[in-house]
Amino acid sequence: MPSLIDLRRRIRSVKNTQQITKAMKMVAAAKLRRAQERVLASRPFARSYEGLLADIVGAAAGDERVMSHPLLAVRPEKRVQLIVMTSDRGLAGAFNSNLTRGAWSFVAEKGTDRVQVEALGKKGIAFFRRRTITLSGEHIGIFDKGLYADADRIAKTAIDRYSNAEVDAVYLLYNEFKSVMSQKLTVKRILPVPVPEGQTTQDYIFEQSPDVLLGNLLPNYVSNMVFAAVLESAAAEHAARMVAMDAASANASKVIDKLTLHLNRVRQASITREIIEVVSGAAALD
16 A cells, blocks of 8 residues: 555646646647638638639630649559658647558558658658558648748649659648547648639639649649648647646646545544553553
């Protein structure tokens, strides 16, 4: 049976841990508020941009110059680029494990010899370094800064590889922010840029030729998709960490209650034993 000193030390240790988890929850909540605002502000633009691009491509689908654009070229997926977005830090529940499990399932489906991984976040980098997979790039600190320039740089690298036929498709894998309690594992193909079936109902008058217009829009579309995924992943990470730290704080309270109850029982048993010894000694003297 542990002594009173051991129990007090354990209670003090758990209380210190609880203070840390509560502080981390508050920090995650503050970061989530800002990240959520950025996500909600970016979604209408991303949807509008995607719809506009689909309409323009559909309207110009009969133009051979448009359909021959390198970013619209559809090829058999013999070599695939997968951009995986994990976090730089842990203590976020199942956030990273769901991502790495989903990424490895994707790799197993496509074939380990056919997939190159662009890893964003220390957790993903560490995971894939221990596997027989080609790491085409490693990026740290992307989600803390949340800069468009970083996403644009990653997107341009993917565009260059696709345009030079080094890869035949580019996919994003990330956690989409749904709510504080829910994140959705999402796999999205961004290259080749999807072409809508059939003709669009919109009537466009092109001041520039469609191929020149799409030459500017298509790279920006890929950059915007990467940036939107970065914002979604950052918000989902903070939400997962806030929930995990809240659960850890609640579990610490339960442990403290159990240890305190055990401490009181041990102390009561010790007092009872001392009383019995005193009474027994007094009775022996009589």
